[in-house]
Amino acid sequence: MNKLKTNATVFIQPLLAVIVGLLVGTIAIMLSGESVIVTYQEMWDGAFGNLYFLTNTLERAIPIILAGLGVAFAFRAGFFNLGAEGQLVMGAVTTAIVTVYLPFQGLLNMVISIIAGMLIAGLYSFLAGWMEQRFQINLLISTLLLNYIAVLFAGYLVSEPFRDTSSAGGVPQTVMVDEASRLPKLLTGMNLHYGFVIAIILAIVIAFIMKRTTFGYEVRMLGQNVFFAQYGGINRKKIMFTSLLISGMLAGLAGSVEVLGIHYRFIEGALSNPQFAWTGLMAALLANSNPIGTTVVAIFLAALDTGSLGVERNTDVPNSISGIIQAVLILFISAKFTMNFLNQRKKEGK
Amino acid sequence: MLLELKDITKKYGDFKANDQVSFSLNKQEIHAIVGENGAGKTTLMRMLYGMEKPTSGDIFINGKKQNIDNPNIAIELGIGMVHQHFMLFPPFTIAENVVFHHEPKKGWRYDRKKAADEVAQLAEKFGMKINPLDIAGDAPVGIQQRVEILKVLYQGADVIILDEPTAVLTPLEVKELLVSLRELVKMGKSIILITHKLNEVMEIADRVTVLRDGKVTGTLTTKDTNPEELSRLMVGRELKNNPLPSIEKGNEILSIKNIEMTSKKSGKTLLDDVTLQVRQGEIVGIAGVSGNGQSELIQAITGLAPVNKGSVTLNGADMTNRSVKQIRDQGLSHIPEDRYLWGAAKEANLVDNMMMTDYAKPAFQKAGVLKLKEIRRYVAESVKKFNVKTTSIDTSAQFLSGGNLQKLIAAREIQKNTPFLLAAEPTRGVDIGAMEFIHEQLIEKRNNGDAVLLISSELSEILALSDRVFVMYEGKIVGEFDHQNASEEKLSILMAGGNNE
Numbered sequence: 001m002n003k004l005k006t007n008a009t010v011f012i013q014p015l016l017a018v019i020v021g022l023l024v025g026t027i028a029i030m031l032s033g034e035s036v037i038v039t040y041q042e043m044w045d046g047a048f049g050n051l052y053f054l055t056n057t058l059e060r061a062i063p064i065i066l067a068g069l070g071v072a073f074a075f076r077a078g079f080f081n082l083g084a085e086g087q088l089v090m091g092a093v094t095t096a097i098v099t100v101y102l103p104f105q106g107l108l109n110m111v112i113s114i115i116a117g118m119l120i121a122g123l124y125s126f127l128a129g130w131m132e133q134r135f136q137i138n139l140l141i142s143t144l145l146l147n148y149i150a151v152l153f154a155g156y157l158v159s160e161p162f163r164d165t166s167s168a169g170g171v172p173q174t175v176m177v178d179e180a181s182r183l184p185k186l187l188t189g190m191n192l193h194y195g196f197v198i199a200i201i202l203a204i205v206i207a208f209i210m211k212r213t214t215f216g217y218e219v220r221m222l223g224q225n226v227f228f229a230q231y232g233g234i235n236r237k238k239i240m241f242t243s244l245l246i247s248g249m250l251a252g253l254a255g256s257v258e259v260l261g262i263h264y265r266f267i268e269g270a271l272s273n274p275q276f277a278w279t280g281l282m283a284a285l286l287a288n289s290n291p292i293g294t295t296v297v298a299i300f301l302a303a304l305d306t307g308s309l310g311v312e313r314n315t316d317v318p319n320s321i322s323g324i325i326q327a328v329l330i331l332f333i334s335a336k337f338t339m340n341f342l343n344q345r346k347k348e349g350k
Numbered sequence: 351m352l353l354e355l356k357d358i359t360k361k362y363g364d365f366k367a368n369d370q371v372s373f374s375l376n377k378q379e380i381h382a383i384v385g386e387n388g389a390g391k392t393t394l395m396r397m398l399y400g401m402e403k404p405t406s407g408d409i410f411i412n413g414k415k416q417n418i419d420n421p422n423i424a425i426e427l428g429i430g431m432v433h434q435h436f437m438l439f440p441p442f443t444i445a446e447n448v449v450f451h452h453e454p455k456k457g458w459r460y461d462r463k464k465a466a467d468e469v470a471q472l473a474e475k476f477g478m479k480i481n482p483l484d485i486a487g488d489a490p491v492g493i494q495q496r497v498e499i500l501k502v503l504y505q506g507a508d509v510i511i512l513d514e515p516t517a518v519l520t521p522l523e524v525k526e527l528l529v530s531l532r533e534l535v536k537m538g539k540s541i542i543l544i545t546h547k548l549n550e551v552m553e554i555a556d557r558v559t560v561l562r563d564g565k566v567t568g569t570l571t572t573k574d575t576n577p578e579e580l581s582r583l584m585v586g587r588e589l590k591n592n593p594l595p596s597i598e599k600g601n602e603i604l605s606i607k608n609i610e611m612t613s614k615k616s617g618k619t620l621l622d623d624v625t626l627q628v629r630q631g632e633i634v635g636i637a638g639v640s641g642n643g644q645s646e647l648i649q650a651i652t653g654l655a656p657v658n659k660g661s662v663t664l665n666g667a668d669m670t671n672r673s674v675k676q677i678r679d680q681g682l683s684h685i686p687e688d689r690y691l692w693g694a695a696k697e698a699n700l701v702d703n704m705m706m707t708d709y710a711k712p713a714f715q716k717a718g719v720l721k722l723k724e725i726r727r728y729v730a731e732s733v734k735k736f737n738v739k740t741t742s743i744d745t746s747a748q749f750l751s752g753g754n755l756q757k758l759i760a761a762r763e764i765q766k767n768t769p770f771l772l773a774a775e776p777t778r779g780v781d782i783g784a785m786e787f788i789h790e791q792l793i794e795k796r797n798n799g800d801a802v803l804l805i806s807s808e809l810s811e812i813l814a815l816s817d818r819v820f821v822m823y824e825g826k827i828v829g830e831f832d833h834q835n836a837s838e839e840k841l842s843i844l845m846a847g848g849n850n851e
Contacts, residue, residue: 212719212720212722213715213718213719213720214709214710214715214718214719214720215718217702217705217709217720220698220702221695221698221702221706224695224696224697224698225691225694225695225696225698227691227692228691228692228693228694228695228706229706230654230674231652231654231674231684231686231692231693231706232674232678232706232707233673233674233675233678233707234675235673235675
């Protein structure tokens with residue numbers, strides 16, 4: 001009974017946020033003078049209307065899910081990893097370079113280049129943890145600032161040493177990935193690739209780790225009360241480093257599968273401009289870092305993006321409608337955080 | 351009669367937190383309300399203070415029926431409440447905390463100087479020593495409590511409700527508080543004192559009302575009663591007297607030799623040449639006012655903080671500055687001194703809380719995968735065995751009362767069957783029933799031939815349970831007594847830094 005109740009509240013909060021978000025969206029649509037029903041109909045069609053749009057939405061959700069899972073994992077252990085964007089870009093650029101320079105192509109190339117990308121991204125996040133341990137540099141700040149370094153460094157790599165010079169001018173990008181080393185599509189003719197399967201499997205695996213393993217228990221307890229964890233003999237340092245490593249690897253994987261599954265190269269800005277990592281962060285926070293919940297919310301947020309493109313195609317409502325709804329969701333998240341914080345204060349001072 | 355509650359009933363669903371409770375307070379009276387946790391003391395006071403509404407019953411103040419819908423009305427009627435957990439703004443000064451919400455103004459601005467002056471005057475009037483310009487968060491707990499009382503007085507309260515005011519105080523601070531309360535009564539105030547410490551009731555209250563399961567089981571004049579009668583009314587039965595049967599003492603299980611610990615921040619000596627041993631089949635008590643090195647001693651033994659010098663030997667192996675896990679594996683179990691800080695994760699459910707330190711055992715996991723079925727069965731059994739009152743093991747720990755959470759922690763640590771148990775403040779803030787139960791468990795563990803180190807600032811607990819007693823003062827061991835030779839007087843003197851010669 002109690003369990004049921006807590007499970008229900010887990011879903012009620014994000015649901016409520018979404019409903020209010022859509023209501024505010026309604027006002028915005030009315031202001032632009034379009035029919036609300038038609039607009040939301042277009043949004044739905046744009047996101048799920050036919051197989052093409054549906055698979056497009058799911059494809060867009062892949063990096064959001066993976067980055068979101070990464071954020072959620074660290075958050076569960078009590079560490080706020082704001083560096084998903086940097087880790088995602090590091091993973092992507094590493095994969096894009098490794099796959100091209102490996103002397104062979106095919107499945108093995110794909111696996112190695114993905115693992116390389118995850119590893120570099122994981123170490124990048126690990127670095128922030130090390131700085132926290134060694135110099136007491138606040139994780140929140142270091143992970144955030146490392147984003148800029150990563151994005152600009154990747155930009156340099158593809159503009160200078162690893163630039164694809166075969167096509168003159170245009171956006172800096174790496175050489176095309178060989179066809180044999182790409183992530184195959186799930187359905188012919190559609191954008192959706194096997195990265196989606198990987199993302200779903202990982203969401204289930206992480207949910208299992210969290211709930212059913214001793215490691216997951218240690219992570220959860222550390223996230224809930226550091227002192228209690230230490231009292232029980234849990235090694236904070238070990239859990240911090242492992243969870244940051246895993247968190248970074250998941251964000252890195254988000255970048256790697258984008259490179260091998262859809263862009264087939266690293267294009268400057270192609271992964272940071274759509275804000276995949278930040279949308280993932282939002283998904284994790286809305287879902288209270290529950291891995292399955294994060295996945296569901298990530299798909300919803302992706303649908304909001306693809307749906308609003310549909311709205312723009314077929315109505316006079318601009319696609320910033322998705323931005324408005326997302327802004328309301330962000331407000332909800334911060335309201336939730338403030339409430340939790342205030343409740344905490346209240347309880348401590350009771 | 352200054353204040354009267356008549357036939358107050360408060361229902362939460364089917365549960366009656368208060369059942370036909372009547373209570374009265376005369377001018378310049380101290381009226382204590384005692385009862386176990388969950389007996390309905392706090393609920394009753396919350397209704398008087400306007401934080402809850404009674405389901406039925408009336409409240410009269412100065413003979414007039416009043417509807418107290420919120421605390422502001424209560425304050426207007428001259429009722430003030432000092433909560434068990436302080437509600438101060440730690441970074442602000444004492445004066446700012448006292449005048450909060452009723453700030454003196456110069457034009458539209460806050461008048462800092464006037465606030466400080468008024469607070470200083472108020473404190474002097476009631477004989478409370480404070481410096482209004484000190485930062486509240488830096489002040490000792492006893493001072494913080496005075497600030498809370500001043501806050502209530504500043505709001506013009508005539509009736510002051512104190513909810514468990516002595517739970518967080520050292521014995522010396524308790525004495526000072528009792529003196530202040532008498533002073534307040536002399537100045538014309540009336541006091542309602544919620545507590546479960548009967549000696550304080552006997553010392554200071556004029557009348558006492560006993561609650562059990564939401565009902566009044568007696569309203570007595572303190573002069574005509576005694577602690578035994580009160581505890582019988584509270585618990586509803588005779589309390590058992592736990593004897594310490596004499597048993598054979600075995601090998602040394604814990605041996606601490608000449609340990610020293612200094613603060614990394616200030617360089618202050620926290621533990622100074624501490625040496626003590628605990629043998630099989632004995633409970634060794636450490637008496638002392640909190641803050642005299644007990645916390646540091648706990649941390650040194652359990653591996654939570656390193657020592658600079660000396661050695662800690664547990665169950666035959668050198669455990670000096672080892673990790674918590676190594677020490678636990680060597681045979682430590684540990685009831686921590688602060689159950690919310692160290693002892694539990696409030697938001698986690700009882701299963702997660704219960705499994706800490708056990709989750710890695712082969713009985714509960716295989717290759718890192720938890721055996722949830724076995725775990726849940728074990729937790730359900732433990733909860734039953736230790737009589738932890740809860741609706742389900744999936745409830746989060748924050749919804750347990752203090753005493754029940756403490757029982758859960760005791761269950762977790764005692765059931766491990768380790769050769770050594772460190773019990774720090776095992777009954778702080780728990781009711782008599784839970785206290786009796788936990789004491790029984792400690793004695794049983796001792797009788798089974800295990801070693802127990804009991805650290806407590808509650809002298810009666812130390813005296814009742816310890817085969818040997820050490821006294822700590824300013825990080826040093828300043829005295830050692832046998833069970834027979836220890837007495838409250840002897841220990842008190844040493845605890846306050848004096849000596850017995």
